Amino acid sequence: MNAPPAGLEIRPLTIPRTIDDPDAADFIAMTHVRNLVYAETSGHDDGRMAPAELLPNYAPDPAEIRYSWLVLLDGEPVGRVGVDVPQEAGSRVVFWLVELRRSVWGRGVGTAAYALVESTARAHGRTVLQTWAEHPPSPGDRLEPPTGFGSIPLDHIARFLQHRGHQLEQVERISALDLRDGLPRVRELCARATEAAVGYRAVQWRLPTPPEFVDGYAWMKSRMNTDAPAAGLEFDEEVWDAARVARADAKIVDAGRTALVTAAQHTETGELVAFNELVINNDLTEATSQYDTLVLSSHRGHKLGMLVKCVGLLAWLDIAPESPRVLTYNAEENRPMLDINEAIGFEPIGYEGAWKKVLSDPTTAGADTADSSDSSGS
Template identity: 45%
Template structure:
């Protein structure tokens, strides 16, 4: 990296619009441009408000952002994040535009992220690359054997730096402005299949007090019950307070979240849930966050039940949103089968990479 490039840590502004927020807004623009270029879609863009809300609250996760400037302008960035309660990994996100690639910027940022990870005492680095729906040219197959991603400059940098492609995720979209007849039919069939042992419950955050502990338990199972290949993922510990903090971040960022869940009547515990989220612009793309059927409750059509219920409910929450965007591991055929049956179609892909530090 030459002497005209300066690497420093980004200081977070008080608000997205404050006088000290110009660098942060440039970071958000860089992030969204990189996502658009790599995935070939605008669906993954974030607003300054939602991104800042997540960064400023450090109770459950901490993210440091390192940037490189040239003549005062931001030309590259990397985030280094880690959970506060879970000790194993750091998650990094490298952002450099194609026109700035090959000048040492990406190498310097990746080296700084590894240095920070070692300082934190973490033994694993993880990151995700974005790829278009149709790969042109050479591809890479993950360790799971499921799916492929394009062999890009970022993929080669990671591979040459000791990272392994562990998993591929499919990004799919559902047309919210089309017919919902198939969703209604699937919903009714799944409700019959679920039987009387399961009752549908729905809410818009904040979560009702009587459901918080059960919801916390279900969220903790996202770290144990979702296919993750060989990615080293700590079992997460959730309680009602952590649910409240998460929802406060979402609300502070201008986001609305709807949850549809299946309650197991004999035990009073949540057995499955689905989350749909949209930012303050109700005409924007909807994002599906978590969807899970706990392992011990699989085989009762609960995944189909909660997905369809939330899609039908969403028509009242955000009637002008054009589509839902979601990610699922390519080996997660149970959930992909549900998506395909009700009309989700592939848009882009993501590669999950991991480096073990020694």
């Protein structure tokens, strides 16, 4: 195992009130290094965010405790560390990341950063550590998750995680849809889905969520952790109410970002039963992100997934007509959603691994056995 190099500092991240505050320098540096790591890993800048766009995500939230650190080597920012501790009753989980510039891989920086992750989990009595990491294409051996769906290369990121006791649980496909052709295929699919969705209608809103949709939207958001394929990962059943919806909305609205929610409403009862989210940064010429999509299990089989995706995409052409593409993430075993995406025209551009470690005893220190590579995280 490499000893931490001289000149390494991992210091708690100061969260400024605004980006213009005198104490915002570290947050700005963290955002910059985050963007560099994402570009190094994916080969594109679609994951980029400006500091002012990222800052609302660090606002205090009673649903989780968020720890963040800036990693510096000889005074230069080279990465970041994060640990999120959900506050749902009975939770055993933490979600973590270690993201480092490639220039410092293999120098013991990742070892020191990960030790901080595990000690934080133990301090909260948590036994399950979970993280996501993008694995760019590379030659050589590959790893398959227990689901049997998808694979990733056995690269330096995978070795780093394996050496620290993590197991690959799930592979997620990163897909992109080209928006520049006006989506004629989507218009046809939208017409078919509308015809099949007898007894349902599409409704839309931009965040913040209007009062008449808050309760239904909150219920659907609470089902994301229970109804989506999770493989061997552990997720808490989340409690969503109007206050939590408002906090989630504010993380996007306060950043000046634009978000469109398209939902399917059961016309007889008025119940919201499916939804899709599209989000873009302040610059409407950048890539769009497709966030959550869900159809409640009791209302599946009516092409509602296709309906909310297609109606949303067609409306998006008016909201962000210069956005070149939409990015989305789906578990490789989530064939129903992948079928919809493929029909619409999404194509794979990358893969993430979802990794999990279970601590046998959260009160004792864990032994690191790895050496040569550092995770870029997710």
